[in-house]
Amino acid sequence: MQTMPALALRGLTVYPKMMVHFDVGREASVKAIEESMSSNQPIFLVAQKDIRVEEPDRNHLFAMGTVSVVRQILRLPGKTIRVMVEGQIRARLHELTQTDPYLVAQVEPVETSEHYEGKTNSLRAEAAIRQAYELFDRYSELSPKNASAEMLMNIMSSEDAGYIADFLAQNVSMRVLDKQSILDELRPVQRLNKMNRLLRREVEILEMEQSIQRRVQENMTQNQKDAFLREQVRVIQEELGEDGDNELAAYRRQIADAKLPEEVETKLLKEVMHLEKQPFGSAEASVLRNYLDVCLELPWTKTSKERVNVQAARKILDADHFGLEKVKERILEFLAVKQLAPDLKGQILCLVGPPGVGKTSIGMSMARALNRKMARISLGGVHDEADIRGHRKTYVGAMPGRIINAVRQAGTRNPLLLLDEIDKLGSDMRGDPAAALLEVLDGEQNSTFRDHFVELPFDLSEVLFITTANTTSTIPKPLLDRMEVIELPSYTDEEKLQIAKQHLLPKQLKRHGLKKNQLKITDDAIREVIVSYTRESGVRVLERELGALCRKVAMGIVSQRYKQAHVTGDTLEEFLGPRKFHPEKNGLENQVGLVNGLAWTSVGGTLLEAEVNVVPGSGKVELTGNLGNVMKESARAAFTYIRSRAVQLGVEPNFYKEKDIHIHFPEGAVPKDGPSAGVTITTAMVSALTGIPVRGDVAMTGEVTLRGRVLPIGGLREKSMAALRNGIHTVIIPKDNESDLEEIDQTVRGALQFIPASHVDQVLANALEHPPLAQPAEDAGEAPLGGPGTSSQASIPRT
Incomplete structure (x- = not known):
């Protein structure tokens, strides 16, 4: 029994009397090599069962290994070393007596060198040796990279069956388990027989690989031969003047029949000539065929007969849509101009409104009224410029852009293209599709629109573009400038x-x-x-x-x-099931510090409550509710205004030193921002600081300045309808928005009382149960706007 350093090998087996080079990278393995060299003692080399294990123990190692001597060490860049070892004798691993910092093994030699070197002269041994010569010779022919003449001479010069088996196992590519099985076999003749069986299997695998490679080569040769013969047939036909009914002739006939513009016809004929020169089965030929097919499918000259009849269009729009009178009127005006000036081009309509108000269906009705073919393109989430302009045909998987594809789908050069969700275009490192649309939607440029795939100017000036959007705020200004916006309001x-x-x-x-x-x-x-x-x-x-x-x-x-x-x-x-919303749930209950604000979103108006609470403190102002910068600035402006008029508002003059104010907008998961919450925040803060309740049947909208002026806002129609839906009776609006009341539906105007206010004092006088001012502002007593007979206590008609 001997104790010596041990080295775990991954994917490698070392045999006795074999000189082997390999690289060592693991720290424990390097230390074992260095210990063997410094102490001038042998090292035990044993293979791992699983090469993925980084720190092997006894269970991860095979039982049989080789006692070896380190002959040479070469240090490589990094921590890797290259070693040359010479195997001595086989040995069996009993246990690992040490695993850190390197492996130390207790091994038992299983054969002496004299036993190993003894010659076996039996007939069985001679037969096995001859068979090994034959198999290795065949292996050398099939795999010249893994065998050399020197190796063959080394085998031929030996008559030791055990040595020949070890030599072959060391130099022939085999699986780790097969190599280990040769090392485990102690009887020389049986070892060589086992090696012969493994070598025969390797030879059969190499013969199979060679057979497959030969068949592939034969198929390639046959394809080349077919291409050569086809080329000969084509040349013979040209010499005889016989242009048969083949693919190229079909393309030429289609080009001639299509009556294309001169530039387009010349380009396509050149592509056909280019295709004619391509060898059979080439990748470029497939690209050219695809290009010709796409170009010939485009309606270069085909148009549909347009029906421009205002009365017929009115009937169709009235049949398809209820209400939307102003939108219908604008569309009919557009058609009336088309009727008087058929050549008028460049008009692009953008239908803007909340979801579900009928923007897409209006586009479809227009196509039906005009008797135009229609194609719909959804732009939501599109962030690649190539989606609009197409890919160059040299790219793998190239295709035309969505605009050209839609025209091809419509089948005419004057369709109605409906570009849905234009406000939801994206952009990334692959370009900005909104910028690509600038050419498409410009009447002065789109007559020569060039798709990257088609590479020819296509006239889009006769296409009627209708775009839809929920809001214009996210549409780039240059793109918005090319469109005429028609707003579709909310429905009553x-x-x-x-x-x-x-x-x-x-x-x-x-x-x-x-x-x-x-x-x-x-x-x-x-x-x-x-x-x-x-x-x-x-x-x-x-x-x-x-x-x-x-x-x-x-x-x-x-x-x-x-x-x-x-x-x-x-x-x-x-x-x-149970009702989801209770419009009268607000109950019009008056509460301190709670105000009903009105907000506009891309999906319509909504009620936005503002809560303010005042607690003893040091004058801190806290804002919560996922607010944007604009609303935060509105809160600061309201705070400064209240400080400047604390005495007139009945607020303690030192409240900003002794009170902490917390302003909160519920539903913190929903982002909130916009310039219309100033009066709402101001009213809530005054109510909380004075203890005067706010009327629950009142809602308000407007921005406030440092001096208390109420600034105008947008989206009044949607906000007023939200107030009506939520059981509000009175709406306070900026005085500058009085003109917008004409846009509000008469049903809403008759159900709500509108109070215009130019100053915060007027807002407080109408929103609080009793105003903090002894005398309200000069205009505070102005008569409210609304339907006849409306008042602050008027109830909402049940619907």
Whole structure:
């Protein structure tokens, strides 16, 4: 039994009497090599069972290894060393007596050098040796990289079966387990027989690889031969003047029949000539065929006969859409101009409004009214310029851009292209698609639009572009400048009722397989759906709720609970469940420091409550609710205004030193920003500081300055409708927005009381239960605006 340093080998096996070079990188292995050299003692080399293990123990090592001597060490850059070792004898590993800082093994030699070197002259040994000569000779022919003449001579010069087996195992590429099985075998003849079996398997694998390679080469040769013969046939046909009905002739006929512009025809004929010169099966030929197919499918000269009739268009728009009178009027004006000036180009309409108000469907109605083909392009999330302009045809997987694809899909050069969600374009390192649209939507440039794939000017001037967006704030200004914006306002509850009766309900009945007599729903029930189950500017959720109602009725009819359903406002909850919204829930309860503000979003108006609480402190002002910079500045302006007028407002003059003020807008997960919350924050702070409750039936909107002036805001129509939906009776608006009241639906104006205010004092006089001022501002007593007979206590008509 001997104790010596040990080295765990990964993917390598060392045999006795073999000289082997290998690199050592693990720290423990390097230390074992250095210990063996410094102490002039042998080292035990043993293979790992799993090469992925970085710190092997006894269970990770094979039992049989080789006692070796380190002959040479060469240090490489880094911590790696290259060693040359010479195997001595086989040895069996009993245990590892040390694992740190390097492995130390207790081993037992299993054979002496005299036993190993003894010659075996039996017939079996001679037969095994001859078989090894034969197999290795065949292996050398099949794998010249792994065998050399020197190796073959080394084997031929030896008659020791054990040595030949070890030599072959050391130099032939085999799996680690196969190499270890040769090392484990102690009997020389059996070892050589086992090696012969493994070598025969390697030879069969190499023969199979060579056979596969030969067949591949033969197939390639056959393809080259076919291409050569086809080229000969083509040349012979040209010499005989016979241009058969082949692919190239078909392309030439299509180009001639298409009556293309001269520049386009010349370019395509050149591409056909280029295709003609390509060898059979070449990649470039496939690219050229794809290019020719795309170009020939484009409607270079094909147009659809346009129908410009204002009366017919009016009927179609009225049949497809209820309300939206101003939008319809603008579209009819557009058509009237087209009727008088057919050659007028460059008009691009942008329909802007909340989701669900019918922007896309208006575009479809326009296409039907004009008798134009239509193609729809959704731009939401597009962030690659190549989506608009296309890829150059030399790229792998190249294709035309969405504009050219849409024209090809429409099949005419004067279609109506509907560009949906233009406000949701993105941009990244692959370009800005909004910038690419500048050429498409410019009437002075798009007559020669060049797609990167087509590489030819295509006339887009006859295309009618209609774009849609929820808001214009995210559309780049240069792009917005090329479009005429038409705003689609939110629907009133009465408009939603008519839309549901005339359009949505019949559509859902047909979709769910119901007949008109199987579902009877009263107007009151539809109003309840609008008020209690939806809260939106459009009608998309309303349509979804009517679809849910139809499903419930269909289930009842199929299960034979009833043959027809009659839905009223009282029975609606049986079909749609509990009400989701309670418009009168606000209860118009007066509270201290709680104010109803009005906000505009891309999906319509909404009620935004502002809460203010005052606690003893040192004058800190805290803002919460995920507020943007503009709203934070509004809060600071309101705070300064209150400090400047503390005495007149009935606020303690030193409140900014002795009180902490916390301003909060609920639903902190929703980002909030915009220049219309100033009066809301000011009123809430004054109420909290004075203890005077705020009227719960009042909502307000407007920006405030340091001197208390109320500045105008936008989105008054949407904000007023949000107030109506939430049970508000009185809305305080900036005085400069009085002219916007003409844009508000008469139903809303008749249900709400509008109070214009030019100063915060007027806002406080109308919003607080009792004003803190002894005498309100000069204009505070101005008569409120609204329908006849409206007052601060007027109730909302139930819908």
